Amino acid sequence: MTAISQPKVAVVMGSKSDWPTMAEAAEIMDKLGVAYHVEVVSAHRTPDKLMSFAKSAQDEGFDVIIAGAGGAAHLPGMIAAMTPLPVLGVPVQSKALSGNDSLLSIVQMPRGVAVGTLAIGGAGAFNAGLLASQMLALHDSAIAERLNSFRAEQTQVVLDNPDPREQ
């Protein structure tokens, strides 16, 4: 389904190399008809851009931010420090430490500055897209209906395929 309205979700990531992971957030939002904006914003390589993005995100009309990064993954936390919008953090799987570094640097926020941290890798990105859609669905009945259909289809696929030996 093609998203048609002004994006309410911003999907940012520390590097182009994060895109194969973060594309899973885009995939579910495409399916649910949720408009989103995507952009590379690096906490370490483009710190000024990080600041201007985070500080202007609400005025730009975004309702929720999905931020993915790997390694010393400071992007979600730094964005959360500079915007009142909810931030969903996706730990990208790193080569050196399998994403444990990403996870710990995103999840362990100090009390008072919140990041909703998802699972490492593609499942986390997918669920970030799902959660962002669920947030928008609180005030958008069309998205809510598509979410209900998505869940019903997912359930039906499992119910229709109970034998684990079959493909």
Ligand code: RP5
């Ligand atoms: C982080 O460093 C990015 O989020 C990425 O996961 C990681 C590696 O970046 P590249 O060296 O592939 O650009 O900032």
